[in-house]
Amino acid sequence: MSKRLGMVIDTKRCMGCHTCAMACKVENNLPDKNWWNRTLTVGGDGMDTPNGVYPNVSMAYVTLACQHCENPACVKVCPVGATYKREEDGVVIQDYDKCIGCRYCMAACPYTGVRVFNWEVPKHQVDFAVGDSGVPTHQKHTVEKCTLCAHRLAQGMEPACVDVCTGRARFFGDFNDPNSEVSQLLLKRSHFQLLPEKETNPSIYFLS
Amino acid sequence: MSTEATVKAAPAKTAPAKSGSTILLAVTGLLTLGGIGLWAYQLSRGLYVTDMRNLTSWGLYITMFMFFVGLSAGGLIIATVPRVFGLKGFKNVSKIAVYLSICCTVLAAAFIVIDLGHPERLWHLIAYANFTSPLMWDVIVITAYLIVSIVYLRATLRAEKGQGSEKALKTLSTVAFVTAILVHSVTAWIFGLQIGRAFWNTALLAPMFISSALVSGLALTLIVVLILQKVGYLKADPESNSRMAWLLGIFVLVDLFLLFCELLTAGFPLGGTGFEVVISMLSGAFAPMFWTEVGGGIIAAVLLLNKKTQASAGLVALASALAVIGIFFKRFQLLLGGFEFKNIDYYSIPTGPAAWSNGVLNYSPTLVEWGIVVGVISLGAFMLVLGLNKLALKPAES
Numbered sequence: 001m002s003k004r005l006g007m008v009i010d011t012k013r014c015m016g017c018h019t020c021a022m023a024c025k026v027e028n029n030l031p032d033k034n035w036w037n038r039t040l041t042v043g044g045d046g047m048d049t050p051n052g053v054y055p056n057v058s059m060a061y062v063t064l065a066c067q068h069c070e071n072p073a074c075v076k077v078c079p080v081g082a083t084y085k086r087e088e089d090g091v092v093i094q095d096y097d098k099c100i101g102c103r104y105c106m107a108a109c110p111y112t113g114v115r116v117f118n119w120e121v122p123k124h125q126v127d128f129a130v131g132d133s134g135v136p137t138h139q140k141h142t143v144e145k146c147t148l149c150a151h152r153l154a155q156g157m158e159p160a161c162v163d164v165c166t167g168r169a170r171f172f173g174d175f176n177d178p179n180s181e182v183s184q185l186l187l188k189r190s191h192f193q194l195l196p197e198k199e200t201n202p203s204i205y206f207l208s
Numbered sequence: 209m210s211t212e213a214t215v216k217a218a219p220a221k222t223a224p225a226k227s228g229s230t231i232l233l234a235v236t237g238l239l240t241l242g243g244i245g246l247w248a249y250q251l252s253r254g255l256y257v258t259d260m261r262n263l264t265s266w267g268l269y270i271t272m273f274m275f276f277v278g279l280s281a282g283g284l285i286i287a288t289v290p291r292v293f294g295l296k297g298f299k300n301v302s303k304i305a306v307y308l309s310i311c312c313t314v315l316a317a318a319f320i321v322i323d324l325g326h327p328e329r330l331w332h333l334i335a336y337a338n339f340t341s342p343l344m345w346d347v348i349v350i351t352a353y354l355i356v357s358i359v360y361l362r363a364t365l366r367a368e369k370g371q372g373s374e375k376a377l378k379t380l381s382t383v384a385f386v387t388a389i390l391v392h393s394v395t396a397w398i399f400g401l402q403i404g405r406a407f408w409n410t411a412l413l414a415p416m417f418i419s420s421a422l423v424s425g426l427a428l429t430l431i432v433v434l435i436l437q438k439v440g441y442l443k444a445d446p447e448s449n450s451r452m453a454w455l456l457g458i459f460v461l462v463d464l465f466l467l468f469c470e471l472l473t474a475g476f477p478l479g480g481t482g483f484e485v486v487i488s489m490l491s492g493a494f495a496p497m498f499w500t501e502v503g504g505g506i507i508a509a510v511l512l513l514n515k516k517t518q519a520s521a522g523l524v525a526l527a528s529a530l531a532v533i534g535i536f537f538k539r540f541q542l543l544l545g546g547f548e549f550k551n552i553d554y555y556s557i558p559t560g561p562a563a564w565s566n567g568v569l570n571y572s573p574t575l576v577e578w579g580i581v582v583g584v585i586s587l588g589a590f591m592l593v594l595g596l597n598k599l600a601l602k603p604a605e606s
Contacts (some may be wrong), residue, residue, distance in 0.1 A: 033561045040554035047555055062554060073404055079343040080329075080336040100324015100332050101255075102342050105266040110404030112552040116262050117325070120254030126506040140254060141325025195551055198403050 003089040004175040006068055006203025007162065008182045008191070013169035016041065016048060016061035020161035022169065024065070027149065027160035031122035031138050036146045037065035037161055038113065058121040063170075065161075066114045066146035067194065067202030068092045074115070075106035080176060083143070089202060092146045099142040106143060110198040115145045141165075175203065228439070229593050236590035243583010244369045245321055246576055255325060257576045259567075262560040264547040267453060268573040269323035273316050274326065274395060274539045275424070277350070278417065279532075280312035281392040282425015284384055286455075293382040298448055304436070306361045306427045307601055309388075311591045312428075313354045318584050324454055342398040346391075360384045361506050368585070368604045392421045406481040407545035419463040424535040426456045427528035432592070434525045441596065442603070443588040446519065453524045456514030460531055467538075481549060483604055493568045494545065497537040504530035544569050 011104075016039050024037040026032070043059035048061035064189040072092050074083050082098035084104050085091070106115045122138040130208040134151030137143065149159035157163070173182035174183075185191075189207045251259050260267045282341030288304040290297025298305070329366050333347055345421060350472050360380050366372045393414040399405070400413030424436035437449075438444040471489070489498040511517045518524060548569060565572035573581075 014556065033558070035557065035559050038556045040552070040556045042554050045555060062552075064552065064556070073402065075339045076257075077343065079338055079341040079403075080332040081338040082332075082336075098332055098336055099326065100329045102320075102323070103325070103342065104341070104398075105267045107546065108402050108404055110551050112550045113263060113556065116559050117255075119261065119561065122254035130273070147235065161541075162283060171275070198551070 001176055002087060002179070004070070004203060005089045005153070005173070006171075006175055006182065006184045007090055008171040008187075008205045009063060010167075010169040010171075010189075010207040010208060011062070012207065013167040014039075014061045014063065015167050017166055019065055019164050020047040023164040024146070027131040028127040028135050028147075029124070029129045029154075031118060032124060034116045034118070034122075034144070036114070036144065037063060037117070038115065039063050040129070044110075052167070062194070063208065064111065064114060064194075065204075066092060066148075067111055067200065067204045068146075068148055070201035070203060071199060072106040073110060073200055077104045079104065089153070091150055091153070093143060093147050093150055094115070094143070096136055096139045096142045098110050099139075101141040101143070103143060110195050110200065111202075115143050117143050126181055132149075179185070209234065214445060218272045229597055232593045233590060236586040239586035240583050240590055243330045243580050243586065246579045246583060250322075250473060250580065251327075252578055253508055256447065256561070258575060259563050259565050259574050259577065261563045261573050262292060262558075263550070264442070264544070264571040266323070266538075266543060266547070267571055268577045271318045271536075271540045272584070273319040273323070274314045274417075275536055276316035276319065276542070277392055277395045278310045278421035278424050278535065278539070279428050280316060280357075280421075280425070281353075281418070282421035282423065282424070283309035283312065283429050284360075286390040286426050286429060288381040288385040288388070289358070291378055298444055298452060300442070301429065301452075302435050303361065303364055303601045303603075304432065304442075304596075305425075306357060306364065306470040307595045307599065308429060308432060308592065309352070309425070310357045310361065311588045311595070313350065313357060314591065315584055315588045316520065317350060317354070318587065322580060322584070342394065342401055344557065346394045346398060349387070349391045349394045353387045356380075356384050356387045365600055368600070376400050388421075389418060392417045399542065402546075405546040406549055407485055407542065412466060413465060415469070416463070416466045419459065419466050419537055420535045421457065422459045423463050424532050426459060427531040427535075430528045431525055431532070434521050434528075437595070438521070449521065449524065450518050451529070452481060453518045455529065456531065457509045460509040460512065462537075464509070466504050485545060486548060488545075488548070489541070494541050494550070497541045501534040501537040501541070503532040508534070547571070 018021035019038045021035060021037045023040050025035060028036065030036060041047050041059065041060045042062055050057035052058055054197060068091055072085055075085050075092060077157045079102060080098050080100055082095045086093060096133050103117055106117060109115050112182065118138060118140050132151050152159060158172045160170040171182050171185060173181055175185060185207065186205060191205045193202045193205055218472050257266060283305045286298065289304040321330065337344055363377055363380050365370055367377050396414040396417035399408040400410060402408050433442065433490035437444050471486050477483055488494050508527040510532040563571065564574055
């Protein structure tokens with residue numbers, strides 16, 4: 001049976017440290033200013049600010065990257081099939097060489113900001129590549145996003161963001177395997193998906 | 209005998225017109241070259257030179273694409289409907305309308321190519337075609353539509369010279385008419401089928417696009433016809449002008465009605481994303497564009513439907529211009545609106561570089577974008593002037 005790979009993120013453990021976002025940026029040698037994974041503050045108008053008035057304040061974090069949906073809006077609309085969902089494990093992935101840069105996938109994806117476009121030649125802060133050598137080279141004028149670290153999956157490792165999480169809030173596995181850690185977590189804890197009304201059925205679950 | 213008279217009369221009329229059109233061709237040609245130069249700059253430096261960024265990933269080019277598909281489809285529908293339904297048409301201007309429509313289709317396609325990150329990979333659309341994509345549907349339909357329009361114009365020109373049958377022409381009109389409706393519906397579906405963008409996701413979008421196409425297409429045809437009558441290329445035809453003006457007035461009212469339906473449906477719940485959208489249009493960030501469009505539309509409808517003002521070419525041209533500008537604002541508003549309302553709006557660092565503008569609507573086209581737009585429109589003007597000179601677009605009787 002094919003796998004349905006995804007992640008479970010425990011919002012009760014997440015402290016908004018951004019380590020997962022940084023690990024992704026380094027691992028994938030992301031061009032300047034591009035982020036595939038971000039830590040969002042669910043609260044006030046700024047980073048690490050709560051909403052409400054003291055003492056009735058609340059704050060939480062949501063780390064947002066590609067949701068690797070079961071019913072992806074992006075895959076449907078790509079005119080050349082440059083973004084596709086892998087049969088064997090459900091990872092939604094980009095083929096940079098096919099991408100014509102029409103950016104329809106960016107318009108279709110409901111998850112604000114998970115897809116980024118290289119508006120110019122990819123630049124980096126240092127003059128050498130960082131991260132894993134298995135990462136496809138970034139191309140100008142193509143769309144990119146989280147690949148669930150497909151290059152690491154190919155080596156039997158888990159995504160970089162899961163590996164580095166300081167709060168041990170991130171879990172990775174196969175939802176089609178009822179005995180996997182992620183499947184068990186969904187049975188034991190209450191959880192939610194982002195934007196369920198958009199009918200995309202994400203493979204990223206948040207424990208609440 | 210009459211042919212001799214016409215041939216004799218021709219040189220005197222075309223002499224000043226020829227130098228006028230040479231100047232026009234030179235100016236529009238230069239502006240087109242300038243546009244091409246700017247496009248080359250955009251390709252080399254990157255789309256970074258536009259104001260589009262990750263959260264507003266489409267902008268002026270896609271707006272212009274929508275706008276020109278509308279102008280094109282509208283013009284062709286006006287030209288073919290009379291023959292399809294056996295109504296009294298606008299025979300004197302229908303060839304010009306079809307040619308204008310062809311020019312607009314070319315411009316629409318140009319805008320798409322200009323917006324692409326990798327135009328040299330256009331062949332991927334054939335090699336790797338994904339038929340679940342509304343964009344792919346539109347590529348297919350627009351290509352078919354361009355071919356059908358050209359074949360239709362050619363058949364019309366040949367029919368006037370006695371070749372080809374009236375029946376074949378009627379069939380071709382029906383095909384052209386259906387393709388025109390299809391082309392703008394499919395273009396609407398590129399936006400309307402996206403559940404992720406509340407501003408776009410409405411079943412009314414295809415009917416609204418067709419309605420806007422009829423308004424803008426007929427308005428543009430009317431403006432071109434009035435100018436051509438003024439410079440003597442066409443004979444003055446107040447009766448035909450009045451009928452077109454009246455029809456445009458009706459189309460404007462229908463378009464306003466559809467807009468009202470949309471606003472009422474989204475606004476009635478007094479809450480939710482739809483309501484936010486309505487408020488932003490009536491009194492928020494989109495208000496200036498919205499009220500220009502609605503106010504301009506109402507003024508246009510009044511000028512076009514009132515018997516006295518309908519008789520004045522100047523006022524009809526003004527009304528048509530207001531209608532066209534209103535439709536442009538409608539397209540721009542639609543596009544920006546899709547990106548304005550974010551589904552996940554929690555505070556976050558930006559995903560990519562900052563835009564040049566700090567505009568209220570998170571997007572304000574740069575000079576490069578405007579320059580390219582001017583270049584493409586000039587290409588259209590160039591093609592139009594060339595066609596008016598080289599093709600037999602004048603009414604058969606003259």
